[in-house]
Amino acid sequence: MKFCSECAGSISFRIPEDDDRDRYVCDDCGVIHYINPRVIVGCLPVYEDKVLLCKRAIEPRYGYWTLPAGFMENGETTEEGAARETWEEARARVSNQHLYRVFDVPYISQVYMFYRCTLDDGRFGVGPESLETALYSEQEIPWDDIAFPVVRETLKAFFEDRRRDDYPIAVKPIRFKRPPKTD
C-alpha cells in the first residue's frame, strides 16, 4: 500500500495512537487502513463412497488436485461461499453441509473452512478454473498429486471418520510452509 485509497495521500507504516501494532496510516487525512486475514471456504462433496476433486487450471499448483474452495466474498455466509465455489469450479450443487475442518494458516494470514456435504444427484461438470473434475474413492485418489497439505489432511481424516460414521469438527494451525511435493 503506497497511497491512501480515500485521499491519494502518502502512506506511512507505523503504530497509530491507541494501538500497539504497525498499520498503514495516511499522512494527509489520517485514515488507518486495516489489513485483515482472509477466509477460504470450500466443500468436501460426497457421493456414495466417493469424493469430488478438481484438477487445478490455475496457479499455484496448476495440474494438481484439490477440493473446490476459494476466497469468501462479501455478503455471503461461509456455507454459501463454499457452495458457490463448488459450483464455480465443478459445476456441482451440494446440500446437507456440515462444518468439518478449520485450518489457521497464520504465515499467510488465511483461515480455511471446509464443509462436508452431499453432492446432489452425483452430477458435476468442469468450471473455468479446473482442467477436469472427478469422483474418487479412497483407493482411487491421486494422493501424490494433491495440491495442498490442508486438502490431503482433510481427505485422510474424512475416510478415517467414515469408518466410524462420526465426523467431529477439528481446528488446526498450519505453522510452517512445507515445500510442495514435486516428485
Place this chain on the structure above:
Amino acid sequence: MKFCSECAGSISFRIPEDDDRDRYVCDDCGVIHYINPRVIVGCLPVYEDKVLLCKRAIEPRYGYWTLPAGFMENGETTEEGAARETWEEARARVSNQHLYRVFDVPYISQVYMFYRCTLDDGRFGVGPESLETALYSEQEIPWDDIAFPVVRETLKAFFEDRRRDDYPIAVKPIRFKRPPKTD
C-alpha cells in the same frame, strides 16, 4: 475506495474481465482491489460456574456487556486472536480453548468465531476498551444488557450445554439486523 493504493489512480467499481462481480479496479494501472469479509474472534472464558464478561467502553453498544472479542489480526491463528482479545479487553489469560460457535453475518460481511475456554486461575482485570469486567453465574448475567445477539445466544447455549456436559460446535447465519434493545 476512491483512489488506487498502488498508483493513486482513479478507481472504477466494475466487473473485471474473467470475473462475475463488481470490484474496485484502478483505471490507470489495472490492479483489482478485493474487499473480503472480516473475522471476529472471541472467547467464552469459564471459571467454576461463572463466565467472564466485559462492559464495553467503546461504541457500538457502549455500556453494554459482551464477551471479549475483536477483529482477527494478520499473522495469528483464530485461537491466538481470541486469546489476545481476551487479554486486551479483560487482562485475562485463557487455556483449553475449544471452538464453540461460528456466526456468519453476511449483511455486514463478518464471521464470528467464539472459543469456549478456561479462565486461568480465575484472574482478570480491566483493559482499555472495557469499563469493567466481571465473572457472572447464569442467574447473575445481566441478560437485558448484553451488547449483541450473538453474545446472548452463545451464553444461552453454553449454560444449556453445561447441564449435559456436552458442547457441540454450531455454525449459524444471522440474517437480518435486529435493532438493539434500548429499554
